[in-house]
Amino acid sequence: MEVPIETLIIDQELIKELQCGICLQLLNTPRQxxxxxxxxxxxxxxxxxxNKQCPICRxxxxxxxxxxxxxxxxxxxxxxxxxxxHYKKGEPLVMVPTTEKSISSSSSSSLGSFHDDENWIIDDGxxxxxxxxxxxxxxxxxxxFGFDQCKYSSNNSSSNNKNNNNNNNNNSNSINDNxxxxxxxxxxxxxxxxxxINNNNNNENEKENDxxxxxxxxxxxxxxxxxxxxxxxxxxxxxQFCFKLIDDHIENCDMKPQTCDLCLVSIIKKDMESHLSDSxxxxxxxxxxxxxxxxxxxxxxxxxxxxENQTAMSQHLKFLLLQxxxxxxxxxxxxxxxxxxxxxxxxxxxxxxxxxxEWKIKNVSKQRSDKYTQSESFIINGFTFFLALFxxxxxxxxxxxxxxxxxxxxxxxxxxxxxxxxxxIEFQNQRDRNQSIxxxxxxxxxxxxxxxxxxxxxIKYTSLEKDGFIKDDTLxxxxxxxxxxxxxxxxxxxxx
Amino acid sequence: xxxxxxxIIKETQRLMSEPAPGIVATPATDNLRYFKVTITGPAExxxxxxxxxxxxxxxxxxxxxxxxxxxxxxIYHPNIDKLGRICLDILKDKWSPALQIxxxxxxxxxxxxxxxxxDPLANDVAEHWKSNEKDAIKKAREWTELYAASSE
Ligand SMILES: [Zn+2]
Ligand SMILES: [Zn+2]
Ligand SMILES: [Zn+2]
Ligand SMILES: [Zn+2]
Ligand SMILES: [Zn+2]
Ligand SMILES: [Zn+2]
Numbered sequence: 001m002e003v004p005i006e007t008l009i010i011d012q013e014l015i016k017e018l019q020c021g022i023c024l025q026l027l028n029t030p031r032q033x034x035x036x037x038x039x040x041x042x043x044x045x046x047x048x049x050x051n052k053q054c055p056i057c058r059x060x061x062x063x064x065x066x067x068x069x070x071x072x073x074x075x076x077x078x079x080x081x082x083x084x085x086h087y088k089k090g091e092p093l094v095m096v097p098t099t100e101k102s103i104s105s106s107s108s109s110s111l112g113s114f115h116d117d118e119n120w121i122i123d124d125g126x127x128x129x130x131x132x133x134x135x136x137x138x139x140x141x142x143x144x145f146g147f148d149q150c151k152y153s154s155n156n157s158s159s160n161n162k163n164n165n166n167n168n169n170n171n172s173n174s175i176n177d178n179x180x181x182x183x184x185x186x187x188x189x190x191x192x193x194x195x196x197i198n199n200n201n202n203n204e205n206e207k208e209n210d211x212x213x214x215x216x217x218x219x220x221x222x223x224x225x226x227x228x229x230x231x232x233x234x235x236x237x238x239x240q241f242c243f244k245l246i247d248d249h250i251e252n253c254d255m256k257p258q259t260c261d262l263c264l265v266s267i268i269k270k271d272m273e274s275h276l277s278d279s280x281x282x283x284x285x286x287x288x289x290x291x292x293x294x295x296x297x298x299x300x301x302x303x304x305x306x307x308e309n310q311t312a313m314s315q316h317l318k319f320l321l322l323q324x325x326x327x328x329x330x331x332x333x334x335x336x337x338x339x340x341x342x343x344x345x346x347x348x349x350x351x352x353x354x355x356x357x358e359w360k361i362k363n364v365s366k367q368r369s370d371k372y373t374q375s376e377s378f379i380i381n382g383f384t385f386f387l388a389l390f391x392x393x394x395x396x397x398x399x400x401x402x403x404x405x406x407x408x409x410x411x412x413x414x415x416x417x418x419x420x421x422x423x424x425i426e427f428q429n430q431r432d433r434n435q436s437i438x439x440x441x442x443x444x445x446x447x448x449x450x451x452x453x454x455x456x457x458x459i460k461y462t463s464l465e466k467d468g469f470i471k472d473d474t475l476x477x478x479x480x481x482x483x484x485x486x487x488x489x490x491x492x493x494x495x496x
Numbered sequence: 497x498x499x500x501x502x503x504i505i506k507e508t509q510r511l512m513s514e515p516a517p518g519i520v521a522t523p524a525t526d527n528l529r530y531f532k533v534t535i536t537g538p539a540e541x542x543x544x545x546x547x548x549x550x551x552x553x554x555x556x557x558x559x560x561x562x563x564x565x566x567x568x569x570x571i572y573h574p575n576i577d578k579l580g581r582i583c584l585d586i587l588k589d590k591w592s593p594a595l596q597i598x599x600x601x602x603x604x605x606x607x608x609x610x611x612x613x614x615d616p617l618a619n620d621v622a623e624h625w626k627s628n629e630k631d632a633i634k635k636a637r638e639w640t641e642l643y644a645a646s647s648e
Contacts, residue, residue: 004502022559022593024503037594047593050560055594095512096522114512114523118505 003084007120010080010130018076021056022047030073031066033059038072079133085145085216088123092116125216148220150212152229152242287312292319354482355380359387361475367391375477377409381419381486383445384409387479388452391461398456402427402464405454406479408445418487419445427459428476431468442484500528504554507597519601521552529554533565533601537644538609542636543571546644550580550604552597562591563600572632572639574613574622582607583617 005026006015018027022043029041033054039047044066047055054061093116127145131138140146215223224230228244237255250256254270262282267275276283281301287294288307294316298306306312350356359375367373368391375387390403404425422442429435443453459469469475508528511521518536523529533550537543549568555561565587567580575583586595586603616622625632 022503023501024506043593046560051592053592055592058592095509113525114508114528115525116505116509 003087003120004118005081005133007087008081008084008136009133010082014079018072018079027072027076030069030076032069032072033057033061034065034067035059036069038069041066077132077134080130081133081136083127083129083131083136083140083143083145085127085140085143085147086122086129087120088126090119090121093119144216144218146217147214148217150215150220150223150227150229152224152227152231153211289316289319292316292323294319350480350482354480357387357477357479357481359477359479361389361477362473364470364473364475374407380421380481381483382414382417383419384412385481387425387477388454389477394456400460400462401457402459402461403454403456404439404458404477405452406441406443406481407452408447410446410451413446416489418489419483420485420487421445421481422484423479423481425454425458426478426480427464427469428478429468430471430476435467437469444487503559504528511597516598516602516605518605519598521597521601529558531597535601535605535608537640538605541609542633543573543608543640543644546571546640547646548608548644552600554597559593559595562587562595563597565600565604570639570643572621572636573608574611574616574618574625574632575607577618581617583615 006012006019009015009026015026018030018038019025020027020030020040020043021037022039025040027038027040030038031041031044032038033056035054035057037054037056039055044055045063048061048063052060052062095114095116125145127143129139129143212223212227212229229242231240232243232246233240234246234249234253234255236250236253236257241249254268256269257266258269258272259265260267260272260275260280260282262276263280279300281299283300284297285300285303287296287298288303290296294312296306296312307316355378357375357378361367361373371391373389373391377384377386379385386407386409388405388407390398393399393401394403394405404427406421406423406425420442421444422440424438424440426439427437429437437459439455439458441453447453464470464475505528508523515521518538519533521531521533523531531552531554533552535548535550537546537548547569548571551566551568553564555564565582567576567582569580570578571580577583582604584603584607586592586600611625613622613625621632624635
């Protein structure tokens with residue numbers, strides 16, 4: 001909203017003589033009827049289209065008959081006026097009809113009131129310059145009471161401005177023309193700045209202070225010296241911050257020197273962490289051999305003393321040796337665990353796909369006189385097997401040895417089928433399981449030209465007797481048999 | 497709605513700050529072109545002591561066209577009909593943009609002081625006025641007491 005021209009005129013009485021008879025505003029392009037009634041050219045032109053007479057004296061009138069008035073034009077040009085910065089916007093006036101009590105008391109409720117927004121009042125800190133109407137524009141353009149946005153806080157937050165006006169009665173006298181001002185920001189700049197800085201501590205006011213508002217041109221230079229948003233260099237990091245944030249920044253600036261609590265040397269804040277962890281001579285540290293077992297602690301500047309100390313040195317050496325031994329032990333243990341795992345896996349395989357035969361031969365001394373002993377038979381995949389022992393060998397060349405075999409009952413073997421077996425036969429040492437004798441075989445059953453497969457010289461009988469294989473006249477033979485392949489050889493019937 | 501011309505604001509300001517005697521005109525808060533008007537009946541007229549309520553509306557053509565004015569209070573007057581319409585030349589062909597709300601209302605007030613049965617709008621009332629002015633004035637007084645006693 002612009003201050004109306006009429007408001008600027010110093011002698012208000014003159015307006016009545018110089019206003020358009022139609023729009024009631026100061027004449028802009030005055031024209032008159034033959035009787036001297038004045039109208040603005042645009043207003044009278046519109047009126048003449050409807051009615052070809054002077055609106056005031058009703059004399060007959062046409063556009064051609066309208067005349068200028070050099071006197072009036074000059075009079076207007078020379079009107080003495082204040083500039084618009086002489087005024088500021090006042091609170092809207094609430095007007096109620098003023099008349100005889102009987103009417104106004106009732107009408108104020110039934111008829112309502114008129115809110116006059118255009119209430120311009122004299123700004124005490126404003127411009128008092130008087131110019132002619134002719135020179136008003138020139139003066140206003142250069143008037144040092146005009147307003148400019150502070151160049152340091154030119155965030156376009158017009159909504160903030162509104163808040164200012166609503167929240168703060170002192171700010172209601174802002175001028176809304178090409179410059180928007182609040183009273184706080186324009187008065188004397190040092191006073192207003194101290195106000196803003198004080199408010200900084202107050203979070204509630206933070207928003208209001210996001211900008212300086214509009215500043216009178218004459219106060220700008222002074223304002224820039226004290227503006228809370230003026231750019232300020234951090235003396236430590238040399239980065240630029242606005243003044244009102246510089247203290248906060250310096251507080252946290254990582255280039256700010258700090259005194260190390262331990263060595264009392266000044267260190268830049270961002271280097272403090274590495275100073276303490278890597279270089280502070282007064283920092284208590286663990287011996288580098290701490291994870292080998294050295295529990296000594298000392299300040300960093302004593303590290304070399306500790307490392308070169310004879311007792312400590314031999315101590316460290318001992319720790320290293322211990323560490324080495326322990327490593328080896330761990331390796332062996334790990335190996336054992338792996339072997340154990342393999343065994344367990346084998347057993348699991350056997351359990352799912354194999355057969356374990358345990359053959360307990362009681363009364364060995366009596367059985368032996370029979371030269372030959374055979375186990376009960378068992379069936380694997382339809383084949384019938386049994387284990388057998390020849391106590392004094394099965395041939396002359398194996399005399400003195402025990403021969404052992406896995407035999408297939410060939411007569412009961414299914415036709416067209418074969419089994420590939422992986423198996424071992426173990427003589428269990430009942431004194432020490434680790435001394436047991438194991439014979440391992442991979443054999444395809446049925447065997448061409450034979451019934452069984454085994455070891456002719458499995459163990460010497462004397463060893464069997466004296467090395468702890470026989471206990472309570474009982475010998476235990478164990479055999480794990482794994483079916484590695486099921487083979488089918490199908491006879492194709494001859495074609496007819 | 498168009499923004500309010502400065503002339504209307506200026507007229508309203510003046511109506512409120514320097515009201516004409518016996519005339520109150522206030523714009524509605526939600527429509528500044530619509531005025532509630534109360535005219536006090538002029539002394540020594542049959543309408544004395546009456547409060548006459550009117551409505552006045554400024555069209556978009558105002559001031560090139562006259563305001564629309566109507567009596568809301570019933571009145572026995574040869575130039576005002578049952579619907580409150582007013583027979584007044586400046587509200588019709590004699591309108592001039594140099595006239596204002598104030599001048600219009602003053603003219604209406606004057607019309608109450610000086611009824612003109614020769615330019616009637618309410619023909620039966622005009623007849624009554626011409627044939628028996630005394631009786632017509634008596635009836636106008638009765639109506640004033642009956643319908644215009646309240647300032648509300
Ligand atoms: Zn005009
Ligand atoms: Zn004229
Ligand atoms: Zn100025
Ligand atoms: Zn600033
Ligand atoms: Zn910094
Ligand atoms: Zn340190």
